[in-house]
Amino acid sequence: NVLILDFGSQYTQLIARRVRELNIYCEIHPYHKIPEDLSSFKAVILSGSPFSVRAEEPPHPDLSNIRGKKPLLAVCYGAQYLAHFNGGKVEPSETREYGRANLSYIKENEALLAEIPTQSQVWMSHSDTIKQLPEGGICIASTHDVENAAYRIEGEETYAIQFHPEVYHSTDGKQLLENFLINIAGVEAKWTPGAFVDLTVEELKQKIGNDKVVLGLSGGVDSTVAAMLLHKAIGDKLYCIFVNNGLLRKNEFTDVLAQYKDMGLNVKGVDASKRFLDALAGVSDPEQKRKAIGRVFIEVFDDEAHKIKDVTYLAQGTIYPDVIESVSVNGPSVTIKSHHNVGGLPDFMKLKIVEPLRMLFKDEVRRVGAEIGIAKQLLGRHPFPGPGLAIRILGDITAEKVRILQEVDAIFIEGLREWDLYDKVWQAGAILLPINSVGVMGDERTYEQVVALRAVESTDGMTADWVNLPYEFLQKTSNKIINRVKGVNRVVYDISSKPPATIEWE
Numbered sequence: 001n002v003l004i005l006d007f008g009s010q011y012t013q014l015i016a017r018r019v020r021e022l023n024i025y026c027e028i029h030p031y032h033k034i035p036e037d038l039s040s041f042k043a044v045i046l047s048g049s050p051f052s053v054r055a056e057e058p059p060h061p062d063l064s065n066i067r068g069k070k071p072l073l074a075v076c077y078g079a080q081y082l083a084h085f086n087g088g089k090v091e092p093s094e095t096r097e098y099g100r101a102n103l104s105y106i107k108e109n110e111a112l113l114a115e116i117p118t119q120s121q122v123w124m125s126h127s128d129t130i131k132q133l134p135e136g137g138i139c140i141a142s143t144h145d146v147e148n149a150a151y152r153i154e155g156e157e158t159y160a161i162q163f164h165p166e167v168y169h170s171t172d173g174k175q176l177l178e179n180f181l182i183n184i185a186g187v188e189a190k191w192t193p194g195a196f197v198d199l200t201v202e203e204l205k206q207k208i209g210n211d212k213v214v215l216g217l218s219g220g221v222d223s224t225v226a227a228m229l230l231h232k233a234i235g236d237k238l239y240c241i242f243v244n245n246g247l248l249r250k251n252e253f254t255d256v257l258a259q260y261k262d263m264g265l266n267v268k269g270v271d272a273s274k275r276f277l278d279a280l281a282g283v284s285d286p287e288q289k290r291k292a293i294g295r296v297f298i299e300v301f302d303d304e305a306h307k308i309k310d311v312t313y314l315a316q317g318t319i320y321p322d323v324i325e326s327v328s329v330n331g332p333s334v335t336i337k338s339h340h341n342v343g344g345l346p347d348f349m350k351l352k353i354v355e356p357l358r359m360l361f362k363d364e365v366r367r368v369g370a371e372i373g374i375a376k377q378l379l380g381r382h383p384f385p386g387p388g389l390a391i392r393i394l395g396d397i398t399a400e401k402v403r404i405l406q407e408v409d410a411i412f413i414e415g416l417r418e419w420d421l422y423d424k425v426w427q428a429g430a431i432l433l434p435i436n437s438v439g440v441m442g443d444e445r446t447y448e449q450v451v452a453l454r455a456v457e458s459t460d461g462m463t464a465d466w467v468n469l470p471y472e473f474l475q476k477t478s479n480k481i482i483n484r485v486k487g488v489n490r491v492v493y494d495i496s497s498k499p500p501a502t503i504e505w506e
């Protein structure tokens with residue numbers, strides 16, 4: 001187990017991901033909330049930070065229980081922090097040091113830098129530089145511009161590096177982390193999906209015992225994997241509820257419900273389409289749509305949960321990025337609980353919470369899903385927003401508009417599958433625009449709706465770029481849509497990146 005102390009760097013989560021890629025478990029904690037019991041941690045990593053050690057009140061945690069007692073790797077701000085407060089000197093760099101650099105000097109026989117060639121590319125992102133090392137410091141690597149690019153402290157297992165080993169552009173970053181964690185700290189690489197499944201199922205059994213658990217399935221990867229883990233642990237004492245809000249893709253409700261049943265889940269499908277559409281009637285503001293859908297979902301779910309007698313737990317598919325108490329963001333991100341103040345909580349939200357995926361990143365959820373035999377098709381599904389097609393119909397929503405968009409979307413998505421493009425795209429869908437345009441069909445002028453197609457590549461949804469789909473594919477898809485979907489006479493393709501656009505149109 002590895003402890004990562006977060007000083008607020010945008011890269012902290014990446015450090016955790018790289019460590020997990022080495023099959024080593026790690027946890028991120030804010031620098032000002034160091035866990036009291038450190039016995040389970042075999043090594044500690046200090047992250048970078050947007051702060052400067054020369055600021056008036058720089059992050060300044062007490063490391064006396066860590067320094068010299070556990071192997072320690074300090075990255076960027078961490079490296080400056082160790083220097084600044086221990087007799088070294090940190091000054092503003094004459095030139096700001098961002099981006100690519102190459103190691104020009106590597107001290108011989110240094111465990112941290114084993115197997116890393118000189119000239120190895122490293123990624124820098126700092127405006128301060130370490131001019132003088134702290135007491136006992138020995139420089140072990142330099143770049144052309146940065147003399148103290150890496151150092152260690154004599155007589156301790158304390159290492160510090162100015163560059164970021166966690167970013168992809170530091171080509172030997174993974175090797176460096178492996179050197180530190182496995183060779184120096186002696187951490188064992190035992191964190192595999194199989195080990196996670198065994199451990200989690202056992203923990204869930206212990207925790208839940210004979211109690212009942214209710215869980216809302218969405219058709220997405222997270223809730224499905226969470227359900228299957230719980231199912232392994234407690235079988236039919238897991239009650240799943242899958243709500244059709246009427247804003248899902250064409251046939252999605254029946255298809256996915258059937259898949260869930262095949263997987264052995266105790267699942268109840270609830271078709272509440274009308275309730276959602278009624279609540280959305282006349283609403284065109286995107287945030288109002290989201291609120292209305294959230295509200296109705298809670299009502300429907302609460303009604304259903306009440307039909308199950310003596311439930312003790314509410315299970316959620318929360319994953320690690322939702323949980324991490326990031327220093328830069330100030331506090332944990334919102335989970336379903338915090339949308340509501342305690343007085344007005346629906347009954348099901350007063351249940352005890354169980355979140356089997358709360359320590360996993362998205363890619364790990366997929367690996368765990370594959371490990372427990374969830375079909376590849378289900379695991380590889382594109383992300384789909386909770387409010388569904390409601391935020392892809394610009395303006396107000398009617399049953400007819402939903403029908404039109406479902407048809408268009410189905411043609412587009414089926415086409416992507418047929419052309420073997422589906423897995424090459426991170427997310428795709430169609431948007432119904434609130435305008436009509438002139439067309440001509442046969443001898444008649446038409447005045448019908450416009451749809452936009454959107455396909456993006458991304459890794460996390462934070463940034464995205466449009467996909468260069470083959471013209472021939474676009475041409476065939478456009479033809480099919482206009483010929484088959486009554487009410488649409490024009491198809492356009494969205495070629496905007498995020499930023500400055502977003503993936504969804506609302």
Ligand code: XMP
Nearest residue numbers: 290383384385386387427461498502503504
């Ligand atoms: P944007 O449009 O912000 O979308 O670039 C980024 C990712 O988030 C999804 N998204 C949502 N998901 N509820 C959700 O559950 C929402 O209200 C929502 N809005 C956007 C979007 O589909 C993309 O994957």
